[in-house]
Amino acid sequence: MATIKELTDIIVRFTEERDWDQFHNPKDLALALSIEASELNQLFLWKPAEQANREKVKEELADVLNYAFLLADKYKFDISQIILDKIQQNAKKYPVSKAKGTAKKYNEL
Amino acid sequence: MATIKELTDIIVRFTEERDWDQFHNPKDLALALSIEASELNQLFLWKPAEQANREKVKEELADVLNYAFLLADKYKFDISQIILDKIQQNAKKYPVSKAKGTAKKYNEL
Amino acid sequence: MATIKELTDIIVRFTEERDWDQFHNPKDLALALSIEASELNQLFLWKPAEQANREKVKEELADVLNYAFLLADKYKFDISQIILDKIQQNAKKYPVSKAKGTAKKYNEL
Amino acid sequence: MATIKELTDIIVRFTEERDWDQFHNPKDLALALSIEASELNQLFLWKPAEQANREKVKEELADVLNYAFLLADKYKFDISQIILDKIQQNAKKYPVSKAKGTAKKYNEL
Known part of the structure; x- marks a missing residue:
């Protein structure tokens, strides 16, 4: 199991390798986080909680965490x-x- | 520095002590996460990224992470x-x- | 130019013809509205406002208005x-x- | 009952009188719309749809419509x-x- 520090390093390296850091000002990172949170919610739209697709929940939640970790790193939290x-x-x-x-x-x- | 497992345990215990688990179906947890993400974005509204209040960003990001961890625990991810x-x-x-x-x-x- | 009343009638008829009214409780309508608002925001992600695609803004804003009108109709506002x-x-x-x-x-x- | 054109004029005049137009680039307007949509959703959090406060739904939905109309006006839609x-x-x-x-x-x- 990776630690928070290790996960952050992996996520940051991923974006650096793609030169994506230029897009990652905190305002757009927060917006990206919110958009992923919305995609997570879409999995529950028009249906009770238990009908949401577990695999997709996993992926969208990972996207949310990805941006949360990037934003934390940006502020050195x-x-x-x-x-x-x-x-x-x-x-x-x-x-x-x-x-x-x-x-x-x-x-x- | 607490591990992900330790943080999850602390967060889960916090909600259990308050009997809040009854509200925490995945659909509402995802909605709560999205609402916190929106409050995070509000700190950047009408201003450039660097004018956002760092202390408040810290708090709202923590709220986002709180619900992300609760949702992950709910699905045993x-x-x-x-x-x-x-x-x-x-x-x-x-x-x-x-x-x-x-x-x-x-x-x- | 259609009036608000005429637009509402057209939107409501559209959903009734598809038997979609069964999904349209206010909580899910509000969620759908929020998801469309998020898709609208995605058009501005990682870029300055003037680079957003005007045609797509038009479509996503229409989706937002669609759910806003449906929710208003649901409450008879x-x-x-x-x-x-x-x-x-x-x-x-x-x-x-x-x-x-x-x-x-x-x-x- | 006011027409869409009349409502837009009233909303635009309101912001012009306060010199708020300087903040109203399309990216921030879309963000504001999304934040209001989230506040609308908060009224349904942890509860079934019918327990949401009707008066507050009215207000938050009006806020959403306000920004939707401002954004439409900005693009001359x-x-x-x-x-x-x-x-x-x-x-x-x-x-x-x-x-x-x-x-x-x-x-x-």
Whole structure:
């Protein structure tokens, strides 16, 4: 199993070998991420969740992660750190005592 | 630095403690991911890439990753494996010889 | 030039003739609208605005409008009324004296 | 009931009075449209379609239409014409005989 650091290196090398870095300003990377997220959603359109094609979900989710890792690299974010920081922040915002079983506040996450 | 497995465990425990798993069918998780991707894009709206607020980019990107990890866990995907598989697939689709420096085909990625 | 009412009638008839109304619950219609908006954005990815293909912009924007009209019809909203109501609301939120030339507050629109 | 032309004039005047036209290049307008579409979708997140707040749907749909009209105006598209053209195109792509009652091909619309 590759680490986050190894995956990032592989993804970055892939784009560098193709000289694609010239297109990868953060604004367009965020847009690309959003477009892949939309393609992921398309797999669920007009149908219940369980009818989505698992193989295609895998591919579209990988595309989302690809751009998320590229964007993190662009800003030199440590992916594991920003996830842990956000969870800590959410833990304060949604204490178990208040948030348990309700999607109400959660919706504004 | 936490591993992908450790991060996933932390994220899953966070939602379980709040009984939020009941809301987390794959269709809504994909939708939530897309909404967070859109909030990330909002940080770049009406401005050039370099004027986006770095701290907020960090938070919104973490939200995207949070849902990406939850969705992967829901399908029991190995995140590092699906990323590596997709890169291999893209390497065939965009060989360096053809793809170098052009965003043309890349746009359809 | 067709009126909003005439366009809505044509769009609704198109879906009824194909028995597609069964798929058109508001949640999936909103999702479809979002997916079309994303396809519209894809035309601008990795390039400056003026390089987007005008003909394709036309088609994707039409797809967005198609779902916007279907969703409005589903809720029996009067499209011209909801647009006028929102403008009135925005006029209060963004008075000319404060909003002129700044995208700051506007960003939260 | 206002016509499409009247609505467009009102929307354009609103942005001109605030000098917001400087931000309204087609790429950012498309992005804004997509962000509003996402806010519309957020109203349906974690819940069945019928639990979405009707008043908020009205507002977010109006925001989507607002940017769709601004983008159409930017390109000098005739909104009723582009909708009618797309329907004609879709009628060829999805003839009633083949498309009736199936979301299969429709999903790729």
